Amino acid sequence: MEFGIAFKGDLDHKRMLAISRQVEAGGFDYIWFFDSHIIWSDAYTQIAASMQHTDRVRYGPLVTNPKVRDWSVAASIFATLNRMSGGRMDMAIGRGDSSMRVMGKKPATLATLTQSVEAIRTMVSGESYSYDGSPNPVFMDWTEGHNLPVWIAAYGPKALKVAGEIGDGLIIQLADPGLCQWFIEQAKAGGEAAGRDMSNFRVLSCAPVWIGDVETGVKQTSWFPAVVGNHVADIVEKYGRDTDLVPDSLTRFIETRQGAGADEGYDYRKHAVKDSDNLYYVNNAVTESFCIVGPPEVHVEKLKQLEAAGVTQFTIYLTQGDEERLVAEYVDKVIPHFR
Amino acid sequence: MEFAFTIRGDMDKNRVVAICRQAEAADFDYAWFFDTHVLWRDLYPQMAVAMEHTSKLRFGPCVTNPQVREWSVAGSLFGALAVQSDGRFDIGVGRGDSSVRVVGKRPATVARMEQFCEAMKGLVRGDPVTYDDRPEPVTFDWTGGYELPLWVAGYGPKALAAAGRQGDGLIVQLAEPALCQWMGDAAKTAGTEAGRDMKDYRVMACAPVWVGDKETGVAQTKWFPALVGNHIADILKWYGSDTREVPEALTAYVQQRKGSGADEGYDYKQHTQMDDENSYYVSDETTEAFCLIGPAEAHVAKLRRLEAAGVTQFNIYLCSGEEERQIAEYGEHVIPHFRQQ
Numbered sequence: 196m197e198f199g200i201a202f203k204g205d206l207d208h209k210r211m212l213a214i215s216r217q218v219e220a221g222g223f224d225y226i227w228f229f230d231s232h233i234i235w236s237d238a239y240t241q242i243a244a245s246m247q248h249t250d251r252v253r254y255g256p257l258v259t260n261p262k263v264r265d266w267s268v269a270a271s272i273f274a275t276l277n278r279m280s281g282g283r284m285d286m287a288i289g290r291g292d293s294s295m296r297v298m299g300k301k302p303a304t305l306a307t308l309t310q311s312v313e314a315i316r317t318m319v320s321g322e323s324y325s326y327d328g329s330p331n332p333v334f335m336d337w338t339e340g341h342n343l344p345v346w347i348a349a350y351g352p353k354a355l356k357v358a359g360e361i362g363d364g365l366i367i368q369l370a371d372p373g374l375c376q377w378f379i380e381q382a383k384a385g386g387e388a389a390g391r392d393m394s395n396f397r398v399l400s401c402a403p404v405w406i407g408d409v410e411t412g413v414k415q416t417s418w419f420p421a422v423v424g425n426h427v428a429d430i431v432e433k434y435g436r437d438t439d440l441v442p443d444s445l446t447r448f449i450e451t452r453q454g455a456g457a458d459e460g461y462d463y464r465k466h467a468v469k470d471s472d473n474l475y476y477v478n479n480a481v482t483e484s485f486c487i488v489g490p491p492e493v494h495v496e497k498l499k500q501l502e503a504a505g506v507t508q509f510t511i512y513l514t515q516g517d518e519e520r521l522v523a524e525y526v527d528k529v530i531p532h533f534r
Numbered sequence: 535m536e537f538a539f540t541i542r543g544d545m546d547k548n549r550v551v552a553i554c555r556q557a558e559a560a561d562f563d564y565a566w567f568f569d570t571h572v573l574w575r576d577l578y579p580q581m582a583v584a585m586e587h588t589s590k591l592r593f594g595p596c597v598t599n600p601q602v603r604e605w606s607v608a609g610s611l612f613g614a615l616a617v618q619s620d621g622r623f624d625i626g627v628g629r630g631d632s633s634v635r636v637v638g639k640r641p642a643t644v645a646r647m648e649q650f651c652e653a654m655k656g657l658v659r660g661d662p663v664t665y666d667d668r669p670e671p672v673t674f675d676w677t678g679g680y681e682l683p684l685w686v687a688g689y690g691p692k693a694l695a696a697a698g699r700q701g702d703g704l705i706v707q708l709a710e711p712a713l714c715q716w717m718g719d720a721a722k723t724a725g726t727e728a729g730r731d732m733k734d735y736r737v738m739a740c741a742p743v744w745v746g747d748k749e750t751g752v753a754q755t756k757w758f759p760a761l762v763g764n765h766i767a768d769i770l771k772w773y774g775s776d777t778r779e780v781p782e783a784l785t786a787y788v789q790q791r792k793g794s795g796a797d798e799g800y801d802y803k804q805h806t807q808m809d810d811e812n813s814y815y816v817s818d819e820t821t822e823a824f825c826l827i828g829p830a831e832a833h834v835a836k837l838r839r840l841e842a843a844g845v846t847q848f849n850i851y852l853c854s855g856e857e858e859r860q861i862a863e864y865g866e867h868v869i870p871h872f873r874q875q
Contacts, residue, residue: 205676208617208618212586232606232607232610232611233606233610233672233673233674235676236610236613236614236617236618236674236676236677237578237607237610237611237613237614237615239576239578239579239582239611240578240579240581240582240611240614240615240618241582241614241618242579243578243579243580243582243583244582244583244585244586244618246583247583247586247587248586263604263607264603264604264607265602265603265604267571267572267637268571268576268602268603268607271571271572271575271576272571272576272578272579274575274576275543275575275576275579275580276576276579278547278575279547279579279580279583297670298606298668298669298670298672299668299669299670329637329638329639330637330638330639331636331637331638333572333637334572335572337544337574337575
């Protein structure tokens with residue numbers, strides 16, 4: 196099992212740098228940054244700064260999307276960061292959630308997502324690529340031929356299939372082992388149907404964590420199911436409540452929540468904010484199942500279950516308070532069980 | 535007089551960091567970066583890195599443009615770098631040259647460039663900003679209300695007027711004192727007409743330099759007039775070569791150049807390369823007029839003339855070879871003459 200953290204991008208700059216060093220020294224493998232350039236500050240300049248203080252950990256946005264930057268601009272950023280870090284850059288990409296919706300735009304289609312991955316991969320590899328946004332083919336002769344690892348974020352059946360077809364890995368934005376397994380099987384089936392060897396396919400599960408008592412933990416992390424709920428509600432809406440395309444637990448989650456989804460007034464200005472008004476409809480059982488909350492043994496046990504379900508990397512959304520302590524607890528009491 | 539240098543994005547990262555440290559120690563004020571993301575690497579991560587290794591030096595793109603990044607994306611980059619550097623961030627803005635031409639797009643109109651300037655200042659300050667077809671205003675609540683110093687690059691009368699209206703400073707991409715005076719005056723006049731107080735208005739002249747013998751210097755820097763020629767030829771095309779709106783020195787320069795301009799086959803893949811095939815049509819006199827070449831005393835003398843012409847910052851385009859030596863020569867033999875007032 197690999198371990199990662201994800202920064203939201205609103206921590207004090209020097210504190211972010213110190214945590215980057217702490218994370219690398221503690222044996223984590225990845226540092227990700229949320230890519231939502233309006234709500235928080237630009238992810239890529241922070242990645243560049245953090246790289247100056249580490250030698251080993253890998254970096255990437257969690258997640259970017261095909262609509263926010265022209266593809267040549269995006270490819271130039273990824274190739275530049277890769278060169279500067281000695282080859283430590285990945286990309287995780289989804290259809291676009293907060294960074295699009297906060298501007299009143301819609302997420303990209305899966306076809307656009309697929310083409311953007313091809314475009315960015317090709318340009319970063321140093322080959323010429325033509326696309327609608329650029330009258331001339333784009334050719335970056337300075338990328339040193341980097342083979343950019345691409346992770347695809349998905350919840351719904353069609354997006355999961357695409358993740359299996361074109362991704363090096365899948366991003367699952369929750370840490371419930373049963374749901375992870377359901378997502379993973381669909382992605383792998385999609386890849387196999389496309390004739391790919393899926394034995395090295397990677398799966399990242401991400402969620403906030405709290406080491407300590409359950410009651411406090413639920414309070415600190417209940418913003419997260421509210422975030423996830425927007426995605427899940429979209430899927431339940433699209434594929435129906437009574438089909439076998441969507442597992443009962445997802446449907447039940449949507450039924451137990453009350454309040455506004457993405458298209459019904461969810462306030463993206465308070466996206467991923469602890470104590471935000473978006474959370475009132477999340478019940479404690481859902482929070483416990485989507486996050487990891489409790490003493491260290493509970494974390495180890497749940498991570499073993501996630502591993503058995505096919506998860507290869509667990510990434511902590513580091514936005515729930517006590518950030519340095521949580522990293523230290525994972526280093527001392529959790530990660531050693533997986534080495 | 536402030537001193538600056540501009541990094542082209544194809545330099546090794548560790549060397550960029552070393553040069554920024556060297557320049558800060560040598561009392562330079564600004565490190566600028568060319569913004570041409572296809573030809574060279576993306577500049578903003580490189581700037582973020584250099585900021586980690588300096589404490590006084592200011593940073594900025596020289597120049598960015600309205601065409602290459604969606605405006606909220608551009609504004610977020612600028613806000614992020616202002617926050618990360620503790621307020622050591624400016625921007626230079628132009629209509630878009632190499633970064634848009636290399637992908638087959640056109641530069642922005644002057645009007646659009648002005649809207650971009652207003653939008654960037656507003657976004658980075660934290661104001662709600664509406665632009666283009668955005669259904670909702672964009673607001674950054676994390677920038678700490680930063681007032682973004684903004685410089686505008688221009689050659690032609692319309693762009694110079696826009697620089698006077700929108701900019702805290704003007705970027706003149708050549709180091710010929712009479713032309714700098716003409717351009718600076720044009721910008722200040724427009725600013726005054728728009729009701730601004732232009733007393734603290736800043737004027738930057740940028741050009742490559744060579745401290746050393748003239749012959750080598752001309753060979754090392756003649757790529758620069760070729761590049762400037764594209765802009766000037768555009769202006770003459772718009773305003774005609776015999777109007778009084780454009781000074782004769784510019785007209786004469788374009789008339790004696792031979793070869794292809796931006797729309798006639800100039801190869802942007804060789805943009806700012808020494809020994810590129812775009813430079814064959816530049817005369818030695820033009821190169822000497824636009825750049826700073828010769829022993830250190832010649833640099834000091836020309837910089838005095840630039841200062842008298844209203845230039846407040848001189849910016850070295852650091853891509854003509856022996857970069858560390860040029861910085862060291864300026865630190866030791868040139869900059870001290872402008873610090874003992």
